[in-house]
Amino acid sequence: MENNQKFIPGIYNWCDRWCERCPQTDRCRVYEREEDRKKNYPEKDWAEVVADNFAETLQMLQKMAEEMGLDLDSEEVKEETAAQMALEEAQEVIAENHPLHELSEKYWKKGKAWLDSPLLKEKVLQWKSMVELGVMDLDLAESNLRMADEAMEVINWYLFFIPVKIKRALHDQMDSFWDQYPDEERSDLGTAKIASIAIDRSIGAWGMLFKLFSEQEEVVEILAILEKMRRGLIEVFPNYPKFIRPGFDDQP
Ligand code: SF4
Numbered sequence: 001m002e003n004n005q006k007f008i009p010g011i012y013n014w015c016d017r018w019c020e021r022c023p024q025t026d027r028c029r030v031y032e033r034e035e036d037r038k039k040n041y042p043e044k045d046w047a048e049v050v051a052d053n054f055a056e057t058l059q060m061l062q063k064m065a066e067e068m069g070l071d072l073d074s075e076e077v078k079e080e081t082a083a084q085m086a087l088e089e090a091q092e093v094i095a096e097n098h099p100l101h102e103l104s105e106k107y108w109k110k111g112k113a114w115l116d117s118p119l120l121k122e123k124v125l126q127w128k129s130m131v132e133l134g135v136m137d138l139d140l141a142e143s144n145l146r147m148a149d150e151a152m153e154v155i156n157w158y159l160f161f162i163p164v165k166i167k168r169a170l171h172d173q174m175d176s177f178w179d180q181y182p183d184e185e186r187s188d189l190g191t192a193k194i195a196s197i198a199i200d201r202s203i204g205a206w207g208m209l210f211k212l213f214s215e216q217e218e219v220v221e222i223l224a225i226l227e228k229m230r231r232g233l234i235e236v237f238p239n240y241p242k243f244i245r246p247g248f249d250d251q252p
Contacts, residue, residue: 007032011247014190016198018157024247095170100232104163107225111159114218120148123213147208154205158198162229165195169237183242190245192237199230 012030015022025031037049044052065072095101127144130136172178172188183189203226210219233240244250 008247011245013187014194014243014245015248016158016161016194027247091171091174092167094174095167098170098236100229100236101163101167101170103225103229103232104166107222107229108159108163110218110222110225111155114216114222115152115155115159119213119216120152123148144212148212151205151208154201155209158202162195162198162202165191165198166229166233169195173237183239184244186239186243189237189240189243192233192240193243193245196230196233196240199226199233202226203230 006027007029008024008027011024011028015024015028019025019028019031019034022028022031037044041049062072071077124145127136127141131138131141169188169191172186172191175188178186178188181187203223206219206223206226210216210223213219
């Protein structure tokens with residue numbers, strides 16, 4: 001009981017999954033499970049864990065259905081499932097084609113192309129020769145490198161996270177299930193909120209790169225895409241700031 005009370009319900013649903021930097025690891029059940037997995041099954045990779053969980057969930061579902069007197073193989077259940085799946089697929093297509101999602105796709109593609117280019121390597125070599133020529137202070141070169149490293153770590157972490165979360169938020173917005181909830185608890189708003197946090201942090205990180213690579217037009221273009229996304233998100237989900245992320249927005 002004591003162990004259960006320390007966990008914050010649903011904290012992992014609206015976090016950025018960056019456990020290494022999370023201040024709430026000791027209150028997160030997902031983190032604890034993952035640590036247990038690493039300790040108990042260090043040889044298992046994620047694909048195996050997901051497969052195990054899938055089988056376990058199916059068994060649990062079957063048991064629950066039996067207890068509720070539900071026949072999962074009945075025509076009625078099959079028809080309902082098919083209708084639900086068709087609806088989910090239609091929502092998925094609409095979300096994928098939404099301009100906000102298209103913008104997020106453009107962002108990761110442009111961002112990845114820049115990160116994969118040899119620009120940083122060239123810049124490092126440039127700093128190195130400037131230090132050797134005595135026109136750049138060694139401390140400044142090292143601080144530039146640290147800044148570039150930190151910026152790229154942040155950008156890489158959120159690069160694919162942003163499109164995934166934007167699509168999820170658009171998808172959930174179409175689900176009338178959330179209409180019965182207040183803004184503080186609506187999943188679509190929570191997902192939009194964590195997407196906006198990821199966008200803000202990415203803007204900060206690209207801004208750091210801009211200081212180091214000010215001659216790079218692509219960095220400015222990428223920043224412009226992020227800013228468009230930031231504005232688009234508040235237009236499409238005007239109430240997302242009201243959402244309270246358990247464990248993060250409700251802590252003193
Ligand atoms: S809440 Fe923190 S520890 Fe839990 S999954 Fe999210 S980032 Fe990781």
